[in-house]
Amino acid sequence: MNAGFATEGFQKRAVDTDVIMVILKLMLTWTNDLSVGVVEIDEQHQELFRRINRLLGALDDRAAAVEVRTLFAFLESYVVCHFDTESKYMDDYALYGYADAEHHKSEHRAFVRDFQEFRTDLESAEPDHLFIAEFSKWMNNWWLIHIQKVDQGLGVFLRGAFPILGRMK
Numbered sequence: 584m585n586a587g588f589a590t591e592g593f594q595k596r597a598v599d600t601d602v603i604m605v606i607l608k609l610m611l612t613w614t615n616d617l618s619v620g621v622v623e624i625d626e627q628h629q630e631l632f633r634r635i636n637r638l639l640g641a642l643d644d645r646a647a648a649v650e651v652r653t654l655f656a657f658l659e660s661y662v663v664c665h666f667d668t669e670s671k672y673m674d675d676y677a678l679y680g681y682a683d684a685e686h687h688k689s690e691h692r693a694f695v696r697d698f699q700e701f702r703t704d705l706e707s708a709e710p711d712h713l714f715i716a717e718f719s720k721w722m723n724n725w726w727l728i729h730i731q732k733v734d735q736g737l738g739v740f741l742r743g744a745f746p747i748l749g750r751m752k
């Protein structure tokens with residue numbers, strides 16, 4: 584190994600560490616531009632963000648594995664409940680022509696599958712920096728993109744068909 588290679592390797596590790604430190608601070612913040620315009624869904628997204636942030640905070644604080652696993656389960660139960668709510672809206676109003684239901688539900692299934700993979704990893708080992716960085720980044724990206732690209736489309740459809748859904752709980 585020559586000195587140049589060693590220096591390059593050191594610089595790469597330093598950059599990776601910087602990236603991880605930034606990722607560790609990722610938390611989800613609900614703002615009005617994430618609203619889908621349906622009160623029940625917006626309130627569930629806000630509760631999801633609270634549960635996600637509790638989990639990310641526990642990982643960031645290097646909380647005990649038992650606490651992290653409990654928060655995983657606490658979040659997962661609410662994710663299932665939330666996806667059921669959105670599926671019910673899609674099914675109840677299917678006759679009015681929501682065209683994205685199949686794709687929307689497939690995104691939910693993909694989330695559950697990937698979430699369970701992270702959970703399986705956690706059951707076999709303590710969360711390390713790489714796990715925390717990957718999981719935090721994935722959670723942030725998935726929810727922000729899904730809400731803005733998919734859920735808001737559902738909201739536009741629902742409010743277009745039934746304006747009262749924008750006001751009722």
Ligand SMILES: [Fe+2]
Nearest residue numbers: 669729733734
């Ligand atoms: Fe959704």
